Amino acid sequence: xxxxxxxxxxxxxxxxxxxxxxxxxxxxxxxxxxxxxxxxxxxxxxxxxxxxxxxxxxxxxxxxxxxxxxxxxxxxxxxxxxxxxxxxxxxxxxxxxxxxxxxxxxxxxxxxxxxxxxxxxxxxxxxxxxxxxxxxxxxxxxxxxxxxxxxxxxxxxxxxxxxxxxxxxxxxxxxxxxxxxxxxxxxxxxxxxxxxxxxxxxxxxxxxxxxxxxxxxxxxxxxxxxxxxxxxxxxxxxxxxxxxxxxxxxxxxxxxxxxxxxxxxxxxxxxxxxxxxxxxxxxxxxxxxxxx
Amino acid sequence: xxxxxxxxxxxxxxxxxxxxxxxxxxxxxxxxxxxxxxxxxxxxxxxxxxxxxxxxxxxxxxxxxxxxxxxxxxxxxxxxxxxxxxxxxxxxxxxxxxxxxxxxxxxxxxxxxxxxxxxxxxxxxxxxxxxxxxxxxxxxxxxxxxxxxxxxxxxxxxxxxxxxxxxxxxxxxxxxxxxxxxxxxxxxxxxxxxxxxxxxxxxxxxxxxxxxxxxxxxxxxxxxxxxxxxxxxxxxxxxxxxxxxxxxxxxxxxxxxxxxxxxxxxxxxxxxx
Numbered sequence: 001x002x003x004x005x006x007x008x009x010x011x012x013x014x015x016x017x018x019x020x021x022x023x024x025x026x027x028x029x030x031x032x033x034x035x036x037x038x039x040x041x042x043x044x045x046x047x048x049x050x051x052x053x054x055x056x057x058x059x060x061x062x063x064x065x066x067x068x069x070x071x072x073x074x075x076x077x078x079x080x081x082x083x084x085x086x087x088x089x090x091x092x093x094x095x096x097x098x099x100x101x102x103x104x105x106x107x108x109x110x111x112x113x114x115x116x117x118x119x120x121x122x123x124x125x126x127x128x129x130x131x132x133x134x135x136x137x138x139x140x141x142x143x144x145x146x147x148x149x150x151x152x153x154x155x156x157x158x159x160x161x162x163x164x165x166x167x168x169x170x171x172x173x174x175x176x177x178x179x180x181x182x183x184x185x186x187x188x189x190x191x192x193x194x195x196x197x198x199x200x201x202x203x204x205x206x207x208x209x210x211x212x213x214x215x216x217x218x219x220x221x222x223x224x225x226x227x228x229x230x231x232x233x234x235x236x237x238x239x240x241x242x243x244x245x246x247x248x249x250x251x252x253x254x255x256x257x258x259x260x261x262x263x264x265x266x267x268x269x270x271x272x273x274x275x276x277x278x279x280x281x282x283x284x285x286x287x288x289x290x291x292x
Numbered sequence: 293x294x295x296x297x298x299x300x301x302x303x304x305x306x307x308x309x310x311x312x313x314x315x316x317x318x319x320x321x322x323x324x325x326x327x328x329x330x331x332x333x334x335x336x337x338x339x340x341x342x343x344x345x346x347x348x349x350x351x352x353x354x355x356x357x358x359x360x361x362x363x364x365x366x367x368x369x370x371x372x373x374x375x376x377x378x379x380x381x382x383x384x385x386x387x388x389x390x391x392x393x394x395x396x397x398x399x400x401x402x403x404x405x406x407x408x409x410x411x412x413x414x415x416x417x418x419x420x421x422x423x424x425x426x427x428x429x430x431x432x433x434x435x436x437x438x439x440x441x442x443x444x445x446x447x448x449x450x451x452x453x454x455x456x457x458x459x460x461x462x463x464x465x466x467x468x469x470x471x472x473x474x475x476x477x478x479x480x481x482x483x484x485x486x487x488x489x490x491x492x493x494x495x496x497x498x499x500x501x502x503x504x505x506x507x508x509x510x511x512x513x514x515x516x517x518x519x520x521x522x523x524x525x526x527x528x529x530x531x532x533x534x535x536x537x538x539x540x541x542x543x544x545x546x547x548x549x550x551x552x553x554x555x556x557x558x559x560x561x562x563x564x565x
Contacts, residue, residue, distance in 0.1 A: 012467035013389060020385040021397065023378075027438045032404055035415035042414065049418065099306060104299040113551045114310045117317070120489070120547040122497030124515040125539045128522060128532070129320045138529055140319050143336050168313070176555055229408045232499055236519070253410040258504065263414050270410040277408060 039267045047264035061268035071269070074247040081163055081248060082227040088167045090219055093174020094212070098204070100175070101182045112179060115172035123169070127236035130165040134237075155245045158238050162246055166233060174219050181215035182208070217284055224280045228273055249273055317540070324348070324533035331529045347530035348538075354525065357538055359510060360517035365542075367429055367502075367513060368495040371436045375491045376484050378438050383446025383483075384476050388458065398447065404440035409500075417504050431505040432513075436495065442487045449483030450476060485553040489546065496543055514539045 009017075043062070046055045065071050096115065100108050118126065133139050134151035142148060151161040185208065193203045231250040234240060240247040240255070250273065257266035319338065323331055324347050326340040351357055386398050416435060425431040453476065461471050477484075502513040512520070521535050547554065 009389075010462070010468065012469060016381075016468045016472065017385050017389050017391060020381055021391075021393075024382055024397065024401075024438060024443075028400065028404060030419075031416065031435045032407065032412060035412035035419065036407070038415035038418070039411055096306070096309065099302050102302070104295070104302050105306060106303075109552070109555075111306050111310060112555060113548070115313055116551070116555065117544065117547065118313060120493050121317075121540050121543055122493070122515060124497060124499050124518055125536050126316070128518065128536050129316050129540075132323075132529070132533070133316060133319065138323075138331050140336065168316070172313070225406065225408075229410065235499075250408070250410055254500065257410075257414055258500070263418075266410070267414055270408065270414075274408055274411050277406065281406065 039270060042264050043267035043271055045264045047267070048261050049263060050261045057264065061265050062272070064265060065269050065272055070244055070247060070252060071249075073244050074249045074252050077159060077245070077247055078228060078249045081159065081166075081230075082224060084163050085166050085170065085227060086220060086223045089171050089174045089223060090216060092167070092171040093178050093219065094216075096171075096175045097178030097182060098208075101179060108179075112176060115175045117172065118169045119172045119176075121169075123232045124236060126169060127165065127233045130161075130168075131237045134161050152238050153242055155242045158242060158246045162233055162237055165237070166227075166230070170223075177215055177219055178212065181212050185211050221281050221284045224284070225277055228277050228280075317544070320533055320540070321537055324530065324537045326530060326533075328528065328530045331533075344530075347534035350528070351521070351531040351534045351538075354531070355517065355521050355535075356510070357514075357517065357521075357535055360512060360514045361538060361542075363511060364496060364514040364539075367432050368492055370429075370433050371495040372488055372491045374433065374437050375439045375442050376488050379442030379446040379487055380450070380477060380480055380484060381472060382438070382443040383448075383450045383480075384472055386443070386447045387451040388455070388476075401440050401443050401447075405444065413500065413504075420505055426505055427507045427511065429511075432502055439487075439491065442491065445487050446480065446483055450480055453479055482553050482556060485550055486556070489550055489554045492546065493543055 042054075044057060044059070045061075046053050046057050096111075099105060100111050105111070131152065133141050136142055136148070136150045139151075141151070149157055151157050189207055189211065190203060193207050198206070229250050230248055231254050234246055234248050234251040235254065238246040240251055249269075253266050253269050253273070256262045256269065322338055322340055325343050325345065326347075327342060327344055330337075330341055382401075386394060386401075420426060420431045420435075423431075425434075457475060457479075458471055461475055466474075497515055498513075499515045499519065503516045503519075506512050506516070509520075518535055518539050522532060525531060
């Protein structure tokens with residue numbers, strides 16, 4: 001029996017397997033492992049390609065990162081940004097998916113397709129569209145709500161404006177994920193709840209929600225990873241301003257590396273973000289594991 | 293009766309949210325057919341009062357957007373085709389062959405997805421300079437040839453294909469190259485269409501990498517072109533709307549055509565993963 005399902009490898013299998021494995025290893029070594037090594041080494045150096053400097057600094061770049069006010073401002077901004085956007089993404093995603101999933105709504109795939117549209121559109125382009133929508137002169141947002149706010153130039157509203165745009169762009173992803181989760185739920189658990197006389201809210205709260213926890217975890221982790229890396233909407237809409245109110249962590253890296261060409265400092269900052277990403281991912285797994 | 297009311301209420305809420313979702317696109321497209329005086333007018337209408345297509349013509353006269361469009365299409369299609377092929381073949385080998393180090397390799401592929409772009413982009417940029425690939429599409433295409441995301445998804449997808457079909461072909465004397473190209477590749481259609489659309493989108497919207505490695509304006513891609521155009525003609529709103537519409541609409545069309553396979557594909561990979 002065992003032999004039948006794993007027959008001896010043919011010659012062509014060995015050749016194909018070797019080509020694929022070797023190609024993969026070479027590719028990821030050249031474009032991932034070696035760059036990580038270079039960046040790690042570079043993070044201990046004063047490294048500026050314009051002036052041609054590459055001098056050993058020890059831990060100075062890392063010390064500079066942690067003693068920089070802008071770094072802490074950007075970490076706080078990133079934290080606010082991520083928490084708010086993730087709460088809305090998960091809340092809207094779950095709520096809308098559950099509504100579409102319910103027997104009360106007919107055109108399920110139509111709604112799903114509509115909400116997913118912003119997810120597939122290019123960030124650079126939609127960031128421009130929203131920048132124009134927020135524009136006090138030509139924008140449609142002030143017009144619709146009868147407001148007079150210079151959204152992206154006002155330190156009180158700039159980060160909020162970027163967050164609203166990001167929620168608009170990303171909530172559809174959570175809708176699709178939660179719908180997939182809902183349709184793969186075991187029907188016997190839901191049937192049993194019905195038989196036991198649970199009402200709709202009880203079924204949702206005590207059966208559906210706990211069963212969807214792996215999906216919530218998946219959405220939260222992928223969101224954390226992507227928001228720690230978010231910078232395009234900042235680059236297009238605010239360039240970190242006004243002042244430093246919309247500096248996000250990854251935008252500083254873009255700014256230090258490719259505006260100021262401080263490669264060493266930017267590399268140190270990249271590794272700090274890398275570690276933070278890894279810690280958050282690990283934490284989310286642990287939190288979900290301990291509750292089960 | 294109560295059921296009917298809640299059904300109507302729920303549908304109305306979903307439709308309103310749908311309007312909020314599509315409104316920015318509609319506003320952008322409508323504005324791209326307006327005169328600048330109308331865009332800036334105090335009293336705004338969603339639909340153009342005087343319908344003009346000059347914005348599209350002007351935009352292309354100043355900045356060769358059709359050229360950027362063609363460049364982006366070429367680079368994006370090249371990357372997408374390559375990634376589809378490499379992801380499928382790697383997914384096939386990782387899911388259907390048993391060999392030493394397979395799980396290690398797969399774990400490594402998973403780990404690649406966690407590395408933030410910012411960690412590798414500086415060294416990749418200096419490497420491209422040393423390879424002499426600056427200002428060439430090699431710099432855009434070759435470092436994007438394999439994708440951890442693509443390999444992971446295709447591995448999950450191909451694992452669900454029945455082994456019996458492959459075995460039957462082997463008994464008939466087919467070699468592995470034939471089996472992969474003629475049996476696995478066509479059967480993996482759904483998985484392929486979902487990673488193809490994702491990959492198309494990512495390559496199409498990539499801003500920083502083409503901005504760094506392409507210097508000649510005629511070779512530049514659409515996302516970078518859009519930003520340059522905004523920098524230079526920041527007050528010609530009509531042309532800006534037209535340029536933005538040009539860079540969004542192709543992706544939306546592809547999505548609307550393939551959305552069924554696409555949504556099925558991503559959702560399936562998340563439930564299994």
